[in-house]
Amino acid sequence: MTDVHRVDVPLIVGGGVAGMTAALTLDESVILTTDLPGSSWWAQGGISIKSAFTDGAKQDRWSDLTDPAAVERIAGDGPEAVDWLRTEAESLVTDNGEQTVLGEEGIEGLDRAIETGNDATGAEVMRVLNSSLASRDSVKRLLGRAIDLITDGERVVGVVAVDSRARQRIVMAPAVVIATGGLGRLYQRTTNPRGSDGSGLAMAIRAGARVADLEFVQFHPTAMTVAKDPLPMVSERVRRRGAILVDAHGRRFMAGIHSDAELAPPGLLARAIWRQSVRGAGAYLDARHVHELADHHPTLLAHAMSVGIDPRTDLVPVGAAAHYQIGGVATDLEGRTSLPGLWAVGEAASTGLHGSTRLLSNALLEGIVFGRRVARSVAAEAETPGDVAYCPVDSRDLPVTPGPAFEELRKLMWEHVGLERDGDGLWRAHNELTALVPVLRRTLAGRDAATVAIQVVAAALRRTESRGSHYRIDHQATDPSQAARVVVEPGPVEVERLV
Incomplete structure (x- = not known):
């Protein structure tokens, strides 16, 4: 029989910036995390305070579907x-006994940005939050992976969790916050670590929560195309400091594509670099003339040097890679989902902030701002669960780690649901994913991947236009009649009683 663990404080699922901010803002909380680091640790850019975006003159920087x-x-x-x-x-x-320093740096067009550790801001912010969490008795940490939400009627009252040996337990709580990050690992080429596999989104879908804008996925234009998984990201800041993009013959290619050259809009830049790779012309970052590269970009230097490339003397091979999930669990601006008792925050949530194209330099700030907003909402609305709990009817007695079929899914998503999409490719992805589902469902992680990937493909098929990060080569024009966010309700859920 599955153990039942009752907590009388909110349960935060996920240990990135958003989840830990929510946990630390609440008077008391429990945070459920795996031992896999999420994307927050990898964030390189500073924390930008976007008061510039409230100025009408700056609104051209917004995505066309951004919620003001x-x-x-x-x-x-x-x-x-x-x-x-x-x-x-x-x-x-x-x-070494010194106080942590959060420095300030100016960024063009922005009022203020905080940067720590040069190009390792995310790691330093996470170190701060982890240390704060460890020093407080008010936050309890549980180690494990949430695999399903449990409900009493329409209200979410907890989760089913497993440990590394797939041993299950039910955790019942007055409120549940999904803060599990994005879905980048569903793509063969990604900057996201192993923990970014869409697990929280999959749970929400199975429980019947509304989801929004799943067709919108940001592909970072300059990931280092070396023998690493995830691919190391090369920040836009390197290009802002003068690095250029060249082909295999050393010829600069972006100047002839966009007036801003290497600082072109990220989606356009990513597709241009991807096309370079498709036609065999190659794409390389030339940062040899960037001054003080080691001081300002130590993470880039360390990754490159680890594979025998010195950016101070060598060209760095780059390519596009899945980077950020724009869509997600549909929420309001307090993180409430369509299911009472369930909130979502960070990359797992879709608030309307990013629209169709992610607002840059916002991931860390978004996690902190909305993590604190969610905490206040949860504190006001949490309810002690009753004595019964139901869960979607599904197989849960499965190994956690995905098998080889997961790599087939990643390849399909990259080839047919990536930077450039068309109806034929999307339907091929849909049909081949459907055929893979029985094999994927032999593991918990595979089951989650199948759940999310099929929804992403369906969303991409549904939007028959090109907009923001969603580019259809068979529908290249933007259709004014589709200028709206798309919110989908997965439908009725068959459940079984667990408690």
Whole structure:
């Protein structure tokens, strides 16, 4: 019989910036995490305070489906969120006894940005939050992977979780917050680590929560195409400091494609670099003339040097890679989902902030701002669960780690649901994924991947136009009649009683 573990405080599922911010903002909480680091650790850019976006003159930087109210929230709450982070950092010291420092840096078009550790801001912010969490008795940590939401009627009352040996337990709580990150690992080429596999989104879909805009996935234009998985990301900041893109013959190619050359819009740039690879022309970052590269970009240098490339003297091979999930579990600006008792935050959530094209330099700030907003909403609306719990009817007595079929799924998603899509390729992906489902469902991670991938393909088929990060070569024009976010309700869910 599955053990039942009852907690009387909110349950946060996921240990990235958004999840830990929510946990630390609440008076008391339990945080359920795996031992796999998520994407927050890999964030290179600073934390930008986007009050510039409240100026009408700056609104051309918004995505065309961006919700202005979401931008106002991140702009209005940004300074307070950063002050909160500074307060957390001021209470900590580094391993050598020095106080943690959050520096400020100006970025073109933005009011203020915080940067720590040069191009390793995410790692330093995560170190601050982890240290704060470890020092507080008010936050309890559970190790495990949530595999399904449990409900009482329409209300979410907890999760089913497994440990590394696939031993299950039921965790019942007054509120559940999904903060599990994105779905980048569903693509063969990605900058996302192993933990970014769409597991929280899969749980929400199986439980019947509404999801939105799953066709929109950001592909970072310059990932280092070396023998690593995930591919190391090369930040836009390197290009802002003068690095250029050249082909295999050393010829600069972006100047003839867009007036902003290497600083062209990320989606256009990613597709241009991808096309270079498709036709065998190659794409390389030339940063040999960038001054003080080792001081400003130590992460880039370390990754490159580990595979025998020195960016100070060598060209760095680059290509596009899946980077950020724009769509997700549909929420309001307090993180509430369509299911009472369930909130979502961070990359797992779709608030309308990003629209069809992700707003850059916002991942960390979004996690902190909305993590704190979610915490306040949860504190006001959490309800003690009753004595019964139901779960979607499904196989759960399965190994956790995905098998070889997962790599087939990743290849299909990259080849047919990637930077350039068309109806034939999407239907091929749909049919081949459907055929793979019985094999994928032999593991918990494979089951989650199948659930999410099929929904992403369906969303991409549904939007018969090109908009933002969704580019259809068979529908290249933007269709004004489709200028809206698409929210989908998965439908009725068959459940079985667990408690």
